[in-house]
Amino acid sequence: MATIGQRINPTPDWSLRGGRWLAILALVGVASAALLALRLQPTPRYAVDLLQPLESLPFEIEGINAVEINLEGQPYRWTTDYPFIQIRNAYHLAPSFLATLTIRSERPDGPQPVTFLVNEQPLAIAQTTPQMRAYHLILPHRPDADSTLRFAAATKNFTPPNDLRRLGFITTSWSITPIFAGTPLGPITQGELALVLIGGLLLTAWLWLRAGRVTALSVGIPVALALLVLRGFYQPAPLPFSHLAMIALLATALLTLLTRQSWTALGLAIVGLITTFAGALWPSWMTDDALISFRYAQNLVAGNGLIYNLGERVEGYTNFLWTMLAALVLALGGDPVQVSYYAGIVIALLLIAATFVLARQLMGERWALMAAALLGTSHSLLIYTARGSGLETGLFALLLVIGTTLFLRERFNWAGAAFALATMTRPEGVLLLGIAGLVRLVAKRKIDAGIWRMVGVFALIGVPFFAWRFFYYGDLLPNTFYAKTGGGLPQALRGLAHAGSFALFAGGPVLALLLVLAAIRFVRDWRERSDQLIWQSFTWLVVGIYTAYIISVGGDHFPGYRFFVPVLPFLVLLMARGTQQIAAFGEQRNKETKEQRSTDLSPLLSQRERGGRDSDRGEGLLKNHGEGLPFLRRAAPAALAMLIVVGLSVFNLTRSTPFDQIVRGDDESVWLWREMGWWLADQGQPGESMAAMGAGAIPYYSDRETIDLLGLNDKHIARMEVEDMGSGVAGHEKQDPDYVLNERKPTYIPGIWTEYFGGSQALKNTGLYERQEVITRYGRRIVLWKRIA
Numbered sequence: 001m002a003t004i005g006q007r008i009n010p011t012p013d014w015s016l017r018g019g020r021w022l023a024i025l026a027l028v029g030v031a032s033a034a035l036l037a038l039r040l041q042p043t044p045r046y047a048v049d050l051l052q053p054l055e056s057l058p059f060e061i062e063g064i065n066a067v068e069i070n071l072e073g074q075p076y077r078w079t080t081d082y083p084f085i086q087i088r089n090a091y092h093l094a095p096s097f098l099a100t101l102t103i104r105s106e107r108p109d110g111p112q113p114v115t116f117l118v119n120e121q122p123l124a125i126a127q128t129t130p131q132m133r134a135y136h137l138i139l140p141h142r143p144d145a146d147s148t149l150r151f152a153a154a155t156k157n158f159t160p161p162n163d164l165r166r167l168g169f170i171t172t173s174w175s176i177t178p179i180f181a182g183t184p185l186g187p188i189t190q191g192e193l194a195l196v197l198i199g200g201l202l203l204t205a206w207l208w209l210r211a212g213r214v215t216a217l218s219v220g221i222p223v224a225l226a227l228l229v230l231r232g233f234y235q236p237a238p239l240p241f242s243h244l245a246m247i248a249l250l251a252t253a254l255l256t257l258l259t260r261q262s263w264t265a266l267g268l269a270i271v272g273l274i275t276t277f278a279g280a281l282w283p284s285w286m287t288d289d290a291l292i293s294f295r296y297a298q299n300l301v302a303g304n305g306l307i308y309n310l311g312e313r314v315e316g317y318t319n320f321l322w323t324m325l326a327a328l329v330l331a332l333g334g335d336p337v338q339v340s341y342y343a344g345i346v347i348a349l350l351l352i353a354a355t356f357v358l359a360r361q362l363m364g365e366r367w368a369l370m371a372a373a374l375l376g377t378s379h380s381l382l383i384y385t386a387r388g389s390g391l392e393t394g395l396f397a398l399l400l401v402i403g404t405t406l407f408l409r410e411r412f413n414w415a416g417a418a419f420a421l422a423t424m425t426r427p428e429g430v431l432l433l434g435i436a437g438l439v440r441l442v443a444k445r446k447i448d449a450g451i452w453r454m455v456g457v458f459a460l461i462g463v464p465f466f467a468w469r470f471f472y473y474g475d476l477l478p479n480t481f482y483a484k485t486g487g488g489l490p491q492a493l494r495g496l497a498h499a500g501s502f503a504l505f506a507g508g509p510v511l512a513l514l515l516v517l518a519a520i521r522f523v524r525d526w527r528e529r530s531d532q533l534i535w536q537s538f539t540w541l542v543v544g545i546y547t548a549y550i551i552s553v554g555g556d557h558f559p560g561y562r563f564f565v566p567v568l569p570f571l572v573l574l575m576a577r578g579t580q581q582i583a584a585f586g587e588q589r590n591k592e593t594k595e596q597r598s599t600d601l602s603p604l605l606s607q608r609e610r611g612g613r614d615s616d617r618g619e620g621l622l623k624n625h626g627e628g629l630p631f632l633r634r635a636a637p638a639a640l641a642m643l644i645v646v647g648l649s650v651f652n653l654t655r656s657t658p659f660d661q662i663v664r665g666d667d668e669s670v671w672l673w674r675e676m677g678w679w680l681a682d683q684g685q686p687g688e689s690m691a692a693m694g695a696g697a698i699p700y701y702s703d704r705e706t707i708d709l710l711g712l713n714d715k716h717i718a719r720m721e722v723e724d725m726g727s728g729v730a731g732h733e734k735q736d737p738d739y740v741l742n743e744r745k746p747t748y749i750p751g752i753w754t755e756y757f758g759g760s761q762a763l764k765n766t767g768l769y770e771r772q773e774v775i776t777r778y779g780r781r782i783v784l785w786k787r788i789a
Contacts, residue, residue: 044093058283058664062084062086063080063168075172076170079103081166082168082781083168085149085150085151087236088236089146089147089148091143092240092241093187094187095141096139098136098177099151100137100173100175101171102135102171103128103133104131104169105169107158111129111130112155112156113125113128114127116152118142118152119142119144123140128169152779155168156168188232188241192242196227196245197224199224199245206220206253207253210257218265219256219265222269223249227245227249230280233280233281237279237284239341239345241280247345251276255269259365267372272352279344279388282656282663283663284341285663285667286388286670288673292712294326295308297329297336301327315469315473315478317478319392320425321392322425344387345385345386348376348381348386350398355368355371355372358408358573359372359573362535363576370572370579371569371573374645374649375572377650377652380502380506392426395425396425397566399418402418404432404542407454410450412449412451415454419436431546433455435545442537443534479713480718482719489726490726491552492552494727495551498551499550505561514575517577518536518574518575518577518578518581520581521581521584522536550564559663575648579641579644582640674697676697678776680704681704687705689705689706689744689746690706690747691744693732707740707746709753710731714744716739716743717735717739737756741766741768747787748786751785769787771784772785
């Protein structure tokens with residue numbers, strides 16, 4: 001037995017020196033590979049391919065028509081009089097751009113000049129010709145408030161015979177290429193390079209002082225190198241690279257406070273980097289529903305009350321606490337849209353850290369890292385936090401995990417407060433209070449002081465809130481609940497299909513296997529009355545009851561399985577538990593092998609003790625026994641467990657593609673509706689209103705009355721009875737066009753939503769509206785139907 005201070009198996013000096021040189025060579029190799037990857041990363045190019053559908057482009061294009069074929073069989077496209085390309089957040093990628101387009105003029109009044117504009121500011125004027133000609137322009141640094149680039153080509157319009165289109169010129173290609181101002185390393189600027197190098201050195205020094213040189217070298221330097229590589233893969237995002245790099249460095253420093261193990265620290269750092277840069281590696285977005293909450297916050301700060309339209313008390317939001325935070329941002333002069341991008345990243349990192357802490361308490365550090373990795377690489381989480389959305393989903397999940405941790409640590413007062421705040425963020429938070437009380441009741445077989453304290457604190461916070469809600473809005477539940485429910489069996493079947501789709505997305509057969517193994521472990525612990533029983537019971541109940549709730553309300557229409565995000569931290573706990581069971585098989589096998597080895601070698605041990613002539617041979621057998629295939633059999637379960645962790649994490653990261661186009665489309669819609677709102681604010685008269693199916697951006701940016709066609713903010717529509725409720729798109733099934741036209745009487749109805757009223761012709765036939773075209777601040781033509789009677 002070794003004693004304190006005794007040196008065991010001292011390492012020779014040559015080995016230490018060799019290890020140091022090996023570490024240095026490894027770092028040099030990693031650095032070289034990282035810099036080479038950055039240097040060879042191709043420059044992104046945003047191009048309009050004649051044969052490519054415009055809807056699938058990673059940027060927005062306006063005013064370029066469908067492909068046509070001329071008499072020679074060559075493809076081309078007609079433009080309108082004001083075509084433009086819009087790349088949101090482009091100036092976060094590069095300070096300037098090169099635009100190249102090929103155009104020609106073919107019109108009865110002869111070639112006309114074209115004015116090129118950058119963000120509505122004239123850049124150059126060129127005379128078009130009847131022959132196809134290429135134009136190359138340097139687009140200077142002229143960012144708007146969103147750092148967005150809009151490159152337009154304006155010309156005089158004409159309408160050809162037998163063609164009602166308003167045309168401009170013919171084009172065959174458009175492209176925009178970033179011009180990086182910088183360093184031999186490619187896209188990274190000198191300022192960004194200095195930030196990464198200085199930040200990396202500070203991080204390494206911090207880790208060296210706190211955790212030693214091994215952690216400092218294995219975490220600090222790789223993180224700095226990873227940031228250089230990530231700059232090469234950076235796509236235009238709401239936050240600039242420099243801001244993301246600072247967040248990543250700070251997050252790494254804080255996440256490593258959770259562990260003393262260098263490999264765990266490196267794993268957490270990798271997860272933190274992926275999370276922080278998710279919105280720059282995959283499409284980011286803002287949901288229109290988020291702007292509904294911001295509309296309520298806007299009215300509150302303006303002194304109008306927590307309302308949507310003036311004089312109407314309707315609770316069209318389900319996230320009181322999130323709305324209050326948005327109101328705080330507005331009151332301080334901030335923009336809740338922009339702040340929500342930062343908040344999403346911070347909340348995701350906090351949720352990963354909280355899940356790691358909870359899992360470490362329950363299963364140990366190795367399995368806590370697995371849970372954190374599976375959570376941090378899930379696009380369900382990333383889409384609703386680090387990639388934007390502006391929704392309360394991440395905050396709600398974070399409060400649930402905090403409440404669970406406090407409950408399992410028997411900090412009942414704080415647990416009650418956390419569950420109360422969660423319920424004020426989303427009403428479903430009360431489910432976890434009920435589950436916690438039930439688990440405690442079964443464990444103690446009575447309503448003990450812990451339950452009373454937890455429920456008491458919850459009531460102290462929750463009862464005044466529910467009382468205010470009832471007296472202010474006249475309802476115990478939000479109006480959105482009535483708008484989205486009431487479908488019975490069809491709704492539940494749709495929810496069941498939604499849950500099944502999520503299960504396949506989250507791992508399918510592997511998820512099922514891990515849950516089965518976790519269930520086997522749970523049954524065994526139940527029989528043995530293990531001290532692990534309480535947390536497992538709680539986790540299984542949360543996953544089961546919350547999933548049943550999602551099924552009962554019919555699922556959700558948003559991409560990425562939004563409703564399952566609060567379930568994810570608990571689901572990854574069970575997945576880690578199942579993987580732990582696989583590793584336990586190896587440990588059990590190892591134990592059995594050792595016992596068998598002791599039995600088999602008993603004669604040799606006796607012979608060695610007697611000093612027999614074969615004692616040397618026995619010593620050799622003792623050293624070699626158990627090596628070879630038996631070792632592989634013992635190690636296989638642990639290797640399989642590691643393979644599952646790495647494989648599932650990589651699998652998770654590849655699962656974004658089905659949602660990316662939807663995310664881009666939803667994001668484009670929000671900013672289009674913002675232009676409608678701005679037009680109403682700029683050109684509309686006081687007292688005029690607009691009908692909208694996207695009921696967030698228009699009222700928020702117009703500050704005018706908006707009629708919510710889907711009833712989230714309208715009590716009449718929300719409480720309608722729909723015969724086939726549950727068979728359509730979740731949240732889009734209750735509609736009442738007659739009520740909207742004859743009672744709400746909106747001044748304007750956008751042309752994109754005329755199908756709600758039976759189509760443009762049906763709307764015209766009412767005699768109440770006439771069609772008109774208007775031009776937004778960005779030069780976009782949109783169709784509005786204006787009320788005339």
